[in-house]
Amino acid sequence: ETGVTQSPTHLIKTRGQQVTLRCSSQSGHNTVSWYQQALGQGPQFIFQYYREEENGRGNFPPRFSGLQFPNYSSELNVNALELDDSALYLCASSLPPNQETQYFGPGTRLLVL
Amino acid sequence: AQSVAQPEDQVNVAEGNPLTVKCTYSVSGNPYLFWYVQYPNRGLQFLLKYITGDNLVKGSYGFEAEFNKSQTSFHLKKPSALVSDSALYFCAVRAGLSGTYKYIFGTGTRLKVLA
Numbered sequence: 001e002t003g004v005t006q007s008p009t010h011l012i013k014t015r016g017q018q019v020t021l022r023c024s025s026q027s028g029h030n031t032v033s034w035y036q037q038a039l040g041q042g043p044q045f046i047f048q049y050y051r052e053e054e055n056g057r058g059n060f061p062p063r064f065s066g067l068q069f070p071n072y073s074s075e076l077n078v079n080a081l082e083l084d085d086s087a088l089y090l091c092a093s094s095l096p097p098n099q100e101t102q103y104f105g106p107g108t109r110l111l112v113l
Numbered sequence: 114a115q116s117v118a119q120p121e122d123q124v125n126v127a128e129g130n131p132l133t134v135k136c137t138y139s140v141s142g143n144p145y146l147f148w149y150v151q152y153p154n155r156g157l158q159f160l161l162k163y164i165t166g167d168n169l170v171k172g173s174y175g176f177e178a179e180f181n182k183s184q185t186s187f188h189l190k191k192p193s194a195l196v197s198d199s200a201l202y203f204c205a206v207r208a209g210l211s212g213t214y215k216y217i218f219g220t221g222t223r224l225k226v227l228a
Binding site for chain 2: 044100101
């Protein structure tokens with residue numbers, strides 16, 4: 001059984017640019033969540049997708065958007081990047097009936113200059 | 114406001130001694146509670162969860178946690194610490210209903226087990 005994979009592993013962008021991060025969920029997992037983890041902080045919940053529909057959202061502005069595809073992989077898009085968007089972005093997948101148990105990928109480290 | 118608090122930034126314990134990592138929460142309704150561990154340069158790993166039932170839940174690597182509703186706490190424990198347990202531990206809660214879920218993580222507690 002393959003785990004959660006994320007790409008790219010590292011990324012450098014400049015302020016105002018747009019970025020797309022990708023996540024492949026664990027085999028059979030139809031729920032995907034995204035988190036932002038700033039240095040020295042706990043993960044902050046961005047949103048969750050279940051069967052291609054948004055299933056919950058944290059306190060992030062609309063320039064953070066997402067997609068889930070029919071194969072349950074997912075993308076996180078961030079527009080108009082700000083310096084404070086520099087962080088580790090984590091993807092987590094889960095499988096009903098235990099959707100609350102999340103399995104995390106290694107993350108994508110984004111640096112905004 | 115919904116929140117999770119981990120009052121200790123770091124916990125030091127000698128190998129072989131029992132360990133406790135503290136967590137308190139403030140959410141409405143009946144929360145789902147979790148502990149995750151993060152090793153350097155790796156993603157978070159699920160340790161255990163409480164949904165309902167027995168207040169003492171057992172998880173991976175010999176860890177357990179006790180749910181206390183009156184104190185709104187969910188402390189992580191292990192009877193005998195190992196050096197390999199040294200890592201960053203996060204308490205988390207899921208709040209809300211289907212379609213409006215929110216996952217709230219604490220700021221983390223760094224556990225250092227000394228040989």
